[in-house]
Amino acid sequence: MTFATPRQVFSLFEADVRTRNRNAAERRFRLYGVIAITISMLALALLLFTVLDNGLGAFRQTFIEIKVPLDPARLDPSGTRDVEAMKKVTTIGYGKVIQAGLVATLAEAGIATDDSSVRDVFNLISKEAPAQLRNRVLANPDLIGTTIDFRAFASGRVDGYFKGRVSMASAELDSNISPAQLAIADEMKAKGLMGLHFNWDFILGPDASELRPEAAGLGVAIIGSAYMMLIVLVLSLPLGVAASIYLEEFAPTNRWTDLIEVNIANLAAVPSIVFGILGLAIFINFAGLPQSAPIVGGLVLTLMTLPTIIISTRASLKSVPPSIRDAALGVGASKMQTIFHHVLPLAMPGILTGTIIGLAQALGETAPLLLIGMVAFVRDFPASPPEGFFDPASALPVQVYNFTQRADPAFVERASGAIIVLLVFLLVMNAVAIILRRRFERRW
Amino acid sequence: MSVGLLLLIVIAVAALGYGLGRRRALASVQGDLRRLHSLPGYYGQSVFILTAAPALLVMLAWLLIQPLVIENHVISTIAPGSIADGSSTSLVLSDVRRMAGGLDALVARSSLSEGDIAALDANSTDVRGRLAEVGVALASDVDPAVFETAKAYRLILRTALLIMTTVVVAVTLAGLFFSLSRIRPDYRARNVSERAVIALLIASSFVAVMTTVGIVCSLVFETWHFFRLYSPEGFFFSTVWNPQFRGGSDLGIWPLVWGTLYVSFIALLVSVPIGLLAAIYLAEYASKTVRAVVKPAIEILAGIPTIVYGLFALITVGPFLRDYFAAPLGIGSSSSSVMTAGLVMGIMLIPFVSSLSDDIINAVPQSMRDGSFGLGATQSETVKQVILPAALPGIVGAILLAASRAIGETMIVVLGAGAAAKLSLNPFEAMTTITVKIVSQLTGDTEFGSPETLVAFALGLTLFVFTLALNVVALYVVRKYREQYE
Amino acid sequence: MTELPLPVKAAKVNARNVQVYYGQNHAIKDVNIDIPSESVTAFIGPSGCGKSTFLRCLNRMNDTIVGCRVEGRIEIDGEDIYDRRVDPVQLRAKVGMVFQKPNPFPKSIYDNVAYGPKIHGLTRTKAELDEVVEQSLHKAALWNEVKDRLAAPGTGLSGGQQQRLCIARAIATSPEVLLMDEPCSALDPIATAQVEELISELRNQYTVIIVTHSMQQAARVSQRTAMFHMGIVVEEGPTDKMFTNPDDRRTQDYITGRFG
Known part of the structure; x- marks a missing residue:
């Protein structure tokens, strides 16, 4: 019989050549992994170092x-x-x-x-x-x-x-x-x-x-960004939660809801600049809203953030165990009461975490804002809301872009400094999200 | 009366209705709650909804239709002679709007009375100067006929607002009385209120669909405009991109497509091996502590806005590549290049590839690993021959999603790739991408109706179709893969 | 069992003072056992008694579990398998394993069986590999059922076929010891009968160690049985004696169904 012959040397104490080679391959493969991680970590360190090194001076x-x-x-x-x-x-x-x-x-x-x-x-x-x-x-x-x-x-x-x-x-x-x-x-x-x-x-x-890099500041940009975040929060949280509740709890499974789901997954992956085109064509050219205004930026960012919020909200709703629903339905609550009295409060920490992360993404978004005229040079502070939503303003990431487009090298320092401010905001938002998750998240 | 005030009135009446409805429900059973079909709050809610919802719908419809009707009317009254050379009906119309707004502002500052305005005549008064006082700057002196139109427009608006206010208030009150009259102990108030909430939920989930419809419509509509001014053959089959301010531009898409694909290719070349190997290491080898440190760090990379990567490309990577690679080798002298943008975008995509792959690798069941180890396979053999083939569809999906990201990425290429539309193989040369040109054509100084601006929409549509196709395939593949192990 | 118990052959596996810890948890205590070659040994005992844990020690599968620590001495053919010089990869080629749930790789039937010989480099040519695959499938009594569709995915087979495929996969590396961790628990009675029949045949060539929950199965397929309880071996001996006249009270209780 030509059955696979056991290897000749078969003391377990002596690794044969093939095993040695295989173990060497194993170590090489492991090394590749370490190298890949090292490269990523170095890139992160270099990125942060560049920004801090150039920007702290500002x-x-x-x-x-x-x-x-x-x-x-x-x-x-x-x-x-x-x-x-x-x-x-x-x-x-x-x-x-x-x-x-x-x-x-x-x-x-x-x-x-x-x-x-x-x-x-x-x-x-x-x-x-x-x-x-x-x-x-x-x-x-x-x-x-x-x-x-x-x-x-x-x-x-x-x-x-x-x-x-x-x-x-x-x-x-x-x-x-x-x-x-x-x-x-x-x-x-x-x-x-x-x-x-x-x-x-x-x-x-x-x-x-x-010509005056020394006097350039971020005040208008910070206020513009703050206004937009306010609009995004006020619009996208209720809309996103409402849509998720419908899709997760009420929607029948048919082609129509399937279409909505595919559509949401797709929207989450549509390039951000396309949302800018949408804002320009619909909100500015068609609806006649003013250019450079936080309201337009806020609306565009809301539409961009919505899929993120819907996806995370649905995940949190899904993680509430069915036993809770059964218990509420069992004492005669209507489906709506079950959801609003029990499921939603339990899912809230997850929803808020997802919302903050969505907001953080929106805060750093640049490309769509370029198209709706936020590149314009704005020196006047916008009025207080709600009128201020319609006044021209800038936004932090767009301000960074603006600084990079100016000839004086002093603006490199300004751009990096603006990024530090932006990153601090993002850091705070993410920290809040993490704390929320740590403090309130339940494991079922 | 302003729209905002009207809105407040409707809400206030509805809120009042809530209280009345509640009280009426309680009164109808002499305070004996058990005889009511629903909790008293629901009776209040049903009144609130029936009061506010029809009124708000009427108001919304009115506000959407009114401008179309009125502006059509105004356009028909503008004499063709009032439209100066190089101007258009829409420009005159916007002047009319701004003048009307300026007059309102003058009245608000009480520097003019309504009577003064009626008597105001563009021939005898410096209308332009007066309007400039309230911040309405007009490009040229005011044509008396247009000014009359503006005055008329203002009056029509005021009348329309008055009629709308009346109608809306009437509908509000009708809703209030109708809903109050329906309150009886056996009235199913909760069902009414819940149905309204469901309608609201459905409407919210429609927003996502409407967004897509809005994107598609705006892209297709303006692209159609573009192709009326510029031939599709010139767009799709030309290899020259050379926009001119004075018309006669060459707007061939190929140099942009090439730049986009080249940059994306380099980005994937960087991010896929690094991201995949990092994910494998984290999922299969890393100890808990390493994982606890490295995973969040990679996620930080994902949370950094793309403008930061753009600046990184502009001030660090670009000059570095130029000074240490391109210039010494004599293959390029520009700090912005395909290589710069590709490398930086690759770094940006690492977390994207790695976290998706990590999920997918972790979805491969442990029994596969056991089976392979049980046969005496080393860990790397298990990864390469069992786990990766099993996870392949998912990983392909992840890579497609990353490719779609790369193609649609804007800020890194705007700051890192350059603006020269070129068909070249040298990665150290500056090239440009679809997204860069969308930004530059739409933020430039050219007139909106010109093909040089409208081409951005055709580019946007191309980009949208490209990424949509990638996303749909990727999402489908990933979804199928997930189902396999559920 | 109509057959007479075989005389105890030379021991293939000897375990002395084996202790296993999962972190703080002392899972296996002082296990001493000798397992004869070319026979079937069954490990029985209630859930969580440590029989599977001990089985996984025999080809060092526990190495893949974080926080697991093994002390004592386990020898196969007189060589301590926890010696520093021993490569677990090489060990596992000698000590094959079949798992509770059939776990064919998402590859073709052929590739499933060929996987072991390929990674260990047991064959030089494609023809040899084909031969090994065919022989293994024959031995696993699966050849006739799959010979026409070797390229079909292994995951498409029925549960019993999948488990026999996994056995074929394990014996394709020509191991000397074959560990089976409740190989029939996920199978229906007909498939179970086929696998049991297969196990009885395998003992002519391999030292088979099987963990099972089913007393009947232990009685049907094994020559020797070890009873585990709370991490220790309570009793160990010829299967016939264990089932008819156990020395230990706990064995008696377990076999008669008083606990477990």
């Missing part, structure tokens, strides 16, 4: 501290302290006041300036500073006539110099800054007139123009 900004005497003759020629009248003085007027204050401050600190270098020194200050001073004075006209401590943004290049983005060598080739200016900046820093401080305006302030 939260600290170079400020110049000067004493500015607010000259009444310049700022309030009428002498009435009437705000409407004072509005006639433009930022150029305030710029001159700042320049005067700057010269005095430098003289006091013993930094020599002549006529030609005054211009250079003044250019170290952000172009945004006069507008900031003007706003401060208009908000409080009584300041006029006093000398105030004014903390102005340094220009983006000076900020970059202290953060290592700009060097003497690069300044040589740069029309916006010269090595001489940087030398003055060094001197000012040594005298304590210039330094890095935490910059609340980055988080709370509005965006600024392409």
Whole structure:
């Protein structure tokens, strides 16, 4: 018989060649797995490192501290302290006041300036500073006539110099800054007139123009995102839960409900940009809603989030054991009462977890918002809801995109900083979801 | 009276109806609850529903139909002469709307009375200046005839609103009295209320269907517009993509399809082996502690928004590939390239592939593993020869879903792949994809009605069809696979 | 049983002071047993008594369970199978196993049987492999039923056929010991009879160890029986004696159906 012959050497203590090879293959295969996981972990680490490394700088900004005497003759020629009248003085007027204050401050600190270098020194200050001073004075006209401590943004290049983005060598080739200016900046820093401080305006302030990276902030974007999340939450949670209850508890199994199910599974996988096209065509062109408005963004994101919420809600409804339903039906509750009194409360933690995760996805979504006009440059804060839903606003991820499209390299830092803010929000949302799940989830 | 106020009134009346209904039900049995068919709250609810629902439906229908009717009427009154060169009826109409809105705002700020408006004449007053006061900026000076139309439009709107208010209030009250009159002890209030809730639930599940219908309709409708302006042959069979501001563009889809497929291919080349091996390691080899650390970490990768990956491609991966690979080898000088976008997208897809595969591998029953180990197979032999073949359909489904993701991904390619439409094999060259061009054509400055803008919808439709096909096949395969082990 | 008990042949498996722990749980305590070659030994006992656990120790299937620890000494042909030098993969080729529920791979009938010889490299040519597959299916008394559809999936067979396919799969690697963990518990009476008949034939070539819940089955197929209770071997001896005149009270109670 040519039956498989047992191997000749058959002491279990001696692995034969074939077994040794097989074990080597086993170790190789295991190694591939370790390598794959290492690559993924390295990619994650590198990604987070890139963002943190580039972005943390955005939260600290170079400020110049000067004493500015607010000259009444310049700022309030009428002498009435009437705000409407004072509005006639433009930022150029305030710029001159700042320049005067700057010269005095430098003289006091013993930094020599002549006529030609005054211009250079003044250019170290952000172009945004006069507008900031003007706003401060208009908000409080009584300041006029006093000398105030004014903390102005340094220009983006000076900020970059202290953060290592700009060097003497690069300044040589740069029309916006010269090595001489940087030398003055060094001197000012040594005298304590210039330094890095935490910059609340980055988080709370509005965006600024392409030429003033130092003043660009995320305030409008954060509010826009918050408005959209509010809309998404208010619309998608009830809609999603209602749809899930119907599909899971009431829907008969027929071709129609089958179609709805396939449809929902598909919607969850439709590229997000297609939802943007939908928003543009239906909400803006057809329904006539305004462009760049949180309401449109909120509606589009609601439609995108709905499948996620429906899928997770149905899973939580399904996990409530039938014995609970039987018990309620057994004491004579109607099906509706059974669901609303017993099943839904038990499924609630799972539903909320799924909703938060859906919201977190929506918060990071960018592509559809580009198409509904949220790329527009918006400096004005939207009004409070509900009118504010129709005002133009930006959104955090779109703001990141906007920053990346600007030429000044200082905006890379801003974009990364904006991502840090976005990731912090996501982290908080996911943490809440995890806590909810840990605390309330039941295992049946 | 505004629509919002009317809405509040309807809700308030219905809420009042809730209280009345409840009380009436209790009164009808002299407070003896046992003789009622349903709990008193349900009688209240039935009144609430019968009061609010018809009124709200009437209101909704009215608000949907009214603009169509009124605007048709307004269009018919606009003299053809009022439409300037380079303008269109719809542009004039939107001017009319904005002027009417501006007049309302002027009245609201009480700088004008109704009488003033009737007397206002575009020839003698600086209407443009007055409207600018309230933030309505008009592109050109106001044509007196159009301004008259705007005034008329405003009056029609006011009348229509008045009629609607009357009708809605009437329907609300009718509903209230009708439903109150029906309350008797044996009235099945709970059934009424539950039927209404079911209707609400069904309507909610319709939203998902309506979304798909909306997507398909908007894509098909605008694509049809596009093909009236631009030949389908030029779109489907041309290999040149070169949009021009002044018309005469070449809008061939092939360079975009090529870029899309090339980037997706590289992304899958990265993500499928890594994701699959990671999933196998986690499912078959990893100790509990390793799993507890690595799995959430990979899930973090999945939770990071794509814009973050885009920035990663733009500021880290792109320059790195250019400086250390493409430039020294002399095969490319651009930091955005197919390789950049593909690599980063591959990283993004790792968790997608791995978590789906993990689920699928775990669905293979333990008895398969036992059978194989019992025969003396090593773990890797078991994985390769028993588990993977058993899980293959599911894994193929997962890969198809990942491919669909890759094709539809936007931000990574917008920031990482470049904007040049090219048919090239060199992965270190910048190329562009369908999604990039959808974004650039729809956020550009071209006029909406031009083929250069409308082409985005044709691209969107192509993308939708592509991904839909992949999704349907993938979902079908995965579903079949799941059933096999249930 | 009409046959006379066979004389005890040289022991194939010797177990001394075997302890098994699942984490804190001491599942097998001080098991000492000698299992003769070319015979059928049955492990009986109530649920959870440790008989399956002990069976899985004999080809180190317990290695795949996290937190399981084996102490003591188990020898096959005089070699300690828990020695550091022993590769469980090689061991399992020598000690085959058939499971409670038929678990054919989702592959063709042919590939199911060929799987073991392929991974262990037992054949050099396709013709040899074909031969091994055919012989194994013959031995498992399945050849006549499947010879025309070797390419059909193994999962398409009936329950009894599937279990015989699993037996064929196990003997295709030409093991010396064959472990069977309640091989008939998922089968109907007719299929059970076929498998039992097969087991009786297999003992001419293999050392068969079978775990069973059914006293009748133990009586029908085995020559020796070991009674497990609460992780210890209560009694062990020739099957005839165990079923007619047990020494231990617990064996008596179990066999007569007073517990279990």
